[in-house]
Amino acid sequence: IHLSKATFTISAPDIRRLPEDSGIEVAFAGRSNAGKSSALNTLTNQKSLARTSKTPGRTQLINVFEIAENKRLVDLPGYGFAKVPLEMKKKWQKALGEYLEKRESLKGLVVLMDIRHPLKDLDLDLIEWAAESDLPVLCLLTKADKLSQGKRSAEVLKIKKTLAQLNADIKVQAFSSLKRTGAEQANNVICNWFAA
Ligand code: GTP
Ligand code: MG
Numbered sequence: 001i002h003l004s005k006a007t008f009t010i011s012a013p014d015i016r017r018l019p020e021d022s023g024i025e026v027a028f029a030g031r032s033n034a035g036k037s038s039a040l041n042t043l044t045n046q047k048s049l050a051r052t053s054k055t056p057g058r059t060q061l062i063n064v065f066e067i068a069e070n071k072r073l074v075d076l077p078g079y080g081f082a083k084v085p086l087e088m089k090k091k092w093q094k095a096l097g098e099y100l101e102k103r104e105s106l107k108g109l110v111v112l113m114d115i116r117h118p119l120k121d122l123d124l125d126l127i128e129w130a131a132e133s134d135l136p137v138l139c140l141l142t143k144a145d146k147l148s149q150g151k152r153s154a155e156v157l158k159i160k161k162t163l164a165q166l167n168a169d170i171k172v173q174a175f176s177s178l179k180r181t182g183a184e185q186a187n188n189v190i191c192n193w194f195a196a
Contacts, residue, residue: 001194003067003187006044011061014095015102018062023070025105026190029096029126030112032078035142038177039112040065040075043187050075062099071194074099074106080122100129108136108193110186115141115155115174119162131168138189139163140175140182 012018028036037050050063063075077096100106109130113123118141130137141159144152152174160172171189175182 001068001071001191003043003073003190004045006040006046006049006065006067006073008049009064009066009072011063012095013061015062015098018099018103019064019072021104023072023105024107024194024196025072025074025103026108026110026193027074027076027099027103027106028110028112029076029100030078030142031114031120031122032081034078034112034114035140035175035177036078036112037075039110039140039142039175039186040073042177042180042183043190044073062095067194072105073190079126080120100126106135107196108138108190110138110140110190112140112142112175115144115147115152118155118159127163127170128166131166131170134168136169136193137171138186139170139172140186141172142175142177144174144181145176145178 009019028040030036037052040050041047049065060077065073067073076099079093079096111123111127127137141156156172156174163170163172173182173185175186
């Protein structure tokens, strides 16, 4: 499996519009602006596969990318961003919740958090839900280039300790789309999920 084979499949406003629910999907979730779309581009080695933006709330649809037959990466709408009309927010959060709850082919969840603002309430809710659902999680601590090496390691350690208490399959990795930090490790975890 090579993530660089990714091609855009569809942008869906809700789960009914997604491809058939079979095979293996790995989804990218996290707060708005955490760096989900950037990480997807880094991991697939494609500059503009997923649309990135300085404006939080850019990804409002469920975007699907096919890696191989019946293997897909999914860019989910970000959560936790206040500055959108409530009706719109409700709609995407509903799509996100439905996707997570109902999608049978979801076999691994990449949770992206800005390394400077990790483990907010909604992040923890999501990670705890995945742990209870026996869904493996890879936490990517994004924008690691914004911290010194020392602070970065300290933060990774702290987050690993906190999440170890959940006794679940949760991996934690510092990540930078800018510098490709952690890209190889993340690629290996995701490819293992696809190989299962
Ligand atoms: P939504 O689609 O709005 O939920 O956001 P997102 O999580 O997809 O974030 P996106 O990838 O669009 O990135 C948000 C901003 O963070 C952009 O300005 C990116 O350039 C910046 N960014 C993302 N990853 C990194 C990184 O590793 N380092 C630095 N310095 N900036 C990053
Ligand atoms: Mg995005």
